[in-house]
Amino acid sequence: MNIRKLQEGDFKKLVPIYRKFFPVHAVFTKTDEEIIQHLEKMKEKGEFLVADDEGKVKGSLVIVKRTIDSHTTAELKRIAAKTPVRKVMAELIKAAEQEIGKGKIEIKIAESEKVKPSFFKKLGYKVEGKLASHYRPGEKCYILGKEVE
Numbered sequence: 336m337n338i339r340k341l342q343e344g345d346f347k348k349l350v351p352i353y354r355k356f357f358p359v360h361a362v363f364t365k366t367d368e369e370i371i372q373h374l375e376k377m378k379e380k381g382e383f384l385v386a387d388d389e390g391k392v393k394g395s396l397v398i399v400k401r402t403i404d405s406h407t408t409a410e411l412k413r414i415a416a417k418t419p420v421r422k423v424m425a426e427l428i429k430a431a432e433q434e435i436g437k438g439k440i441e442i443k444i445a446e447s448e449k450v451k452p453s454f455f456k457k458l459g460y461k462v463e464g465k466l467a468s469h470y471r472p473g474e475k476c477y478i479l480g481k482e483v484e
Contacts (some may be wrong), residue, residue, distance in 0.1 A: 407438030
């Protein structure tokens with residue numbers, strides 16, 4: 336599997352992946368055009384990495400990176416993949432870590448997501464906090480973090 340930067344036409348291929356991966360996420364229940372508009376706005380905020388398996392898009396994530404003085408923090412957003420979900424996600428996250436380099440990485444996941452905090456713990460992330468009703472009323476959101484040297 337190859338992890339690469341976003342290319343022309345990838346958003347159209349990512350729409351069904353995001354729609355299936357996030358069935359309760361409000362933006363991903365909208366039309367293809369609205370989802371593509373959302374992804375284009377995300378592109379303005381950060382850098383997309385795409386998992387490509389012999390020309391077939393298997394998943395993606397967005398790196399939103401900030402550096403203040405010499406301290407870099409980054410958030411991994413819109414992490415989604417199709418089968419094999421955990422393998423694709425792990426490769427995307429490892430590539431993102433290399434792209435970010437030294438710094439602090441954070442990920443927020445809702446408790447309803449398909450991949451639970453235990454998956455991220457295996458990649459070296461720790462649950463640093465929990466938020467109530469962050470994405471949806473009554474649903475917890477986990478904040479996971481990892482420092483990369």
